Amino acid sequence: MNNLFLIIRREYLSRVRRKSFIIMTFVTPLIFITITILPTMMITQESLKEKEIIVLGDSSGYYTQALQGNTEYIFTEGTDIYLEETDSSKDFFAVLNLPSQPENYPNNILLISDNVIPTDMKRHIDSRLSEAASFRKMEKTQSSCAQAYKEAHVEIHSQSIKQYEKEGNEKQSETATIIALASAFLIYIFIFSYGAQVMRGVTEEKSNKIMEVMFLSTKPFQFMSGKIIGIALVGLTQFLLWAGLAFSTIQLANSAIGGFTAFLPEMDLPQDPGIAAIATLFILYFLAGYFLYASFFAIIGAMSEPGTDSQQFLMPVTVPIIFAIYAGIYATYQPESTLAVWCSYIPLTSPIVMMARLCYGISMEEVLSSLLLLIACAVICTRIAGSVYKSAILLHGKKLTYHDLWSFIRNR
């Protein structure tokens, strides 16, 4: 057990200390930001024209007047009839529905939109309405001193509602799709890049006689597991660093430019499963999926001579991963389709496809059975890989074939 710990430690430290790890930790998010945020920003730039918000139920025009004064938003007083007439064109951004005498019903204010409502917009509306409502109340009590203002203060919290939610889940939840695709892609990328590291590490050890020296004190299975676990920890460290980096960037930006988060679109985080459950399942699926594929990559590494014919062995492993990512994308559109359901059980695809389906009301039983199946399969495959690894890594100068692979598995 002690040796396993030593091997994990070496595998972990030797990778984390590399300059390439540090560089990639900082460069990858930059690339990621460039390829995701930049196009979004370009689109946002285009849509920087003023957003029109129709204010309903303000016949006096008092509140509509009070809301003006922001260059980004135009508030237009409207009626239900106006809304029906303009509905077809839909060139307004949102509808603000005020009750009669909003100052007395501060919680009955609805902000309805087809789009994700920016926090900044909601904040602007809430603060202007609160101010105006407080003045309106003060006027009524005809007091003017500060004390009276305090008493008359109305705190308005408009409720932002996305149109489709009112209409009953006709559209997919954007947030769910983002989370689903992001986690599926992360698992995909992780399996590929870190699985390849396992393969490279094994090939390197095969190319010199280090294993022969190690063999006297360490079992090959221990050695292989140590390598796989060590590299998994490197991956987790990288994720953690990215999370920390993202968090501190937001914090920094927040203190530098007040209300930075206001620029971000308001996210409706899914309630079922909650964000904590998603994060936990992400880690579990990612680890089990990685272990499964890493054992395949270890077999490939053990069977190929450095820089030669690993490609022919790589095919059977890369095909299911690529298939899984397509099935995963499909599953976000059709989470209950036969393909999506099957693929979220088959261990080769489940880490990616189940993560993609997770936010679409999948029962815990389904998730757990898929996860258990995956873990069981990962354990069996790691065992098989261990025996193939032992047989293959100690043979030198002999080109291995699929027939050899089969005989190693059979001779376990």
Next chain:
Amino acid sequence: MFLYINKITKAFGHKAALQDVTIEIEQRNTLGLLGPNGAGKTTLIRSITGISLPDSGQISMNGASITEEDRRQIGYLPEERGLYPEMRIGEQLVYLAQLKGMSRREARRECDFWLERLTLSSRKESRTNELSKGMQQKIQFISAVIHKPRLLILDEPFSGLDPINAEIIKKEILRLKKEGTTIILSTHDMESVEELCDKVALINQSRIILDGTIHQVKDRYKRGEFLLKTRNTENTSVISDYFSILSVMTKGDFIEWRIEKKETKMDNNSFIKELMRHFQIISIEEQTPSMNDIFLLAVKNENSNNHE
């Protein structure tokens, strides 16, 4: 008996790699494992280290079948280098020693001790691939001995070393032997075999064709040849029933004779008496074949026997 290899056999497919190989090694002894390339030396070493187990036969250590714990006590220097090319020397040696069961503290101490001993202290922070071939070989040697093994297997330990460094390693091998380490030395460097080994075993075509102490083996192969030195006044046309003259060489005031016994069973005392009847002897020395000659002769004889 410290290590007893008893009739082990190993085949890869239809090709025999080891046949009925039996070797005994006493504690504190050094065995020279000799043989042409592909004879089965590496397979034998791999059987001892447990990398590939024999098909039949037993290997025992201290009278009991060899265990995993026994194998932890083996230090092994493979013929090709087995080090992580990107890892720092100090770190790597400590890691390998820890895997062999040493505590981190002890491993660090031994690492410093050995680096100092082999004058490599300044390279502690270097990576393996930054070192010369000879330095790497010295590091490989340290990695085999750092955990104070009871059995040390060295496969071509002098490859890549210049004469000075080869001498340093030889001294260390002798020191380890003196301290109680049993050593198996597989090498083609016959000179070092004569210097370091107590016993030799010669493998050819998967079988042991010659084994015993260096003295026994040399005795077996000596041809009764003597080097005789006399004054330059002797008659060079001597004829005897007991010996024949192979060559005569005049060197200043002396003559050097190479003489061969005709009766190999005749003991040396009687033979010298016979010589004294013919020569005024200044000095006489029996010529024993070198290990290199024995190696060549034994393999040649074995191969021609097999062809017949």
